[in-house]
Amino acid sequence: MKFLDIGEVSARSGIKPSALRYYEEVGLITSVFRHGLRRQFPPEVLLQLTLISMGKMAGFSLEEISGMFGRTGGPDLPRATLHEKADEIDRQIRQLSALRDTLRHVAECPAPSHMECPTFRRLVEVAGKRASAGKAARKGKGG
Incomplete structure (x- = not known):
């Protein structure tokens, strides 16, 4: 599996690295390891970020969005x-x-x-x- 570093995730998702670090801090996304100082993410993070963006656009808070992800990080939508x-x-x-x-x-x-x-x-x-x-x-x- 090819992992994406934080810069690539940012470029492909349009979300700033600082926001990605915050999303990780609050448990919305998870990096799997670091390569040097750069966080590495599985490719599925791009789908998670799309769902997070859609949730925000729909007016859900980040806390509400967080509750919509199951234990594996996949969607568990109410x-x-x-x-x-x-x-x-x-x-x-x-x-x-x-x-x-x-x-x-x-x-x-x-x-x-x-x-x-x-x-x-x-x-x-x-x-x-x-x-x-x-x-x-x-x-x-x-x-």
Whole structure:
């Protein structure tokens, strides 16, 4: 098996060596030995780093991500938690889509004042309802 040194892992993953050392310190990844002063990692570390990056992008904390790896470092993903996070991302997508539509309309609206534009007022009203519904849903979940 060919091992990857920390510089190669950094170059291939796009993650700084300092972050790799931190991930190792908190137990997210594990080097297998050192060649001189350089940590050596098994090739599977690249998959682990991809999963860590995806978890961070999805809004999971490093502690939560750490709990998603089994004893061998392979994924042990809690399906219910992933469904909840996917639902949360769906809500964010709807809110961001409404915001995008409002911004585009504001940028292109020919009305002399946006407050006189019925489409603008409707978009703002819809966005406000979605924001309120999102807050109520998060509050109901303890957030």
